[in-house]
Amino acid sequence: MIETSKPLERAVLVGIIHPGQDEREVDDYLGELSFLTETAGAEPLKRFIQKLDVPNPKTFVGSGKIEEIARFIEENNVDIAIFDDELSPSQLRNIEKALGCRILDRTNLILDIFAHRARTSHARTQVELAQYQYLLPRLTGMWTHLERQRGGIGLRGPGETEIETDRRIIRDRITLLKLQLKKIDTQMSTQRKSRGKMVRVALVGYTNVGKSTLMNMLSKSDVFAENKLFATLDTTVRKVVIGTLPFLLSDTVGFIRKLPHDLVESFKSTLDEVRESDLLIHIVDISHPNFEEQIKVVDETLRELKASEKPSIIVFNKIDAFSYTVKDEDDLGPVLKENYSLPDLKKSWMASDKNHKTVFISAITKENIEELRKLLYDEVKKIHITRYPFNDYLGETDSGI
Secondary structure: OOOOOOOOEEEEEEEEEOOOOOHHHHHHHHHHHHHHHHHHOEEEEEEEEEEOOOOEOOOEOOHHHHHHHHHHHHHHOOOEEEEOOOOOHHHHHHHHHHHOOEEEEHHHHHHHHHHHHOOOHHHHHHHHHHHHHHHHHHOOOHHHHHHOOOOOOOOOHHHHOOOOOOHHHHHHHHHHHHHHHHHHHHHHHHHHHHOOOOOEEEEEEEOOOOHHHHHHHHHOOOOOOOOOOOOOOOOEEEEEEEOOEEEEEEEOOOEOOOOOHHHHHHOHHHHHHHHOOOEEEEEEEOOOOOHHHHHHHHHHHHHHOOOOOOOEEEEEEOHHHOOOOOOOOOOOOOOOHHHOOHHHHHOOHHHHOOOOEEEEOEOOOOEOHHHHHHHHHHHHHHHHHHHOOOOOOOOOOOOOO
């Protein structure tokens, strides 16, 4: 939990509108950045957006915008400026000099949240490795800045120690962490093999879409679930029985737009649960205004993990929170996405996609849960029969489903 004994750090958020984007889209991106900021334990005060063809190589945004941000920071005692894209080492130095406060980019903010959320030694090792890999090319001019700080967002973990100020020491530490993770990977791989040939199902999805809530409901367990980003870092595996059919269900770390590559690499052993699963349950928050883009982000991450061709079920969750705007009859413009009702969406590509089975549910109110359990039973049974063709205890779905 976030400490309440000291006041929240105050932050400003900065993003740019790239060619082909509109302001509403970028404002939504900064909305996510704001949620990340709150999850990390800071208070977002103001958003700054500028339309640019390419980011300014020196200060990310233009000189006039930097001056505007600097004035606001000085007038409002802002502690941190957080940028929605990854900054180069020179940009970090130049922006810090211009704004006179601590500078974080999106990658560093996500790494900080992971450092705060890591509970097990495995997760902490993975996060620490990603942090050092991020810091290594940014050492020049950074450590004198860090020595002036006394804790705070972006400084948890390796940023707090003074002995790690030498590149050679950092590289040695990275090498050691990689060796530790290699041993952990081997141990976890052995554990996965020891589970036998039981069908393995993995929950995947954008962060904060309800994976842990659904995990708790299906497995009747008590996996930590919270309305914050990256509530779950360590993979949780539970045995689930639907009717007479047993299988293993795993809850994995959520994906996000611009998930740092170093994190994907560091969390390889965690994400192997996805790679080695037999069936994916892709959970989507249908109440989110940009859920279609979130689907694309998850699909791209699955392709990176070489898991995109696995059988899958798309579960559109949070139908209890879904809302839409009724189009005015006098409005002759095109029907927009926000004008589609839930029945409209159910008739769209989502329900007709031949590559995936789909179901619309609410994990909170348990609406359509029986439909999901029946679909999950059928899909797991198909895989189970290929492994145990002579197993005769699998009957039709019963009242226990």
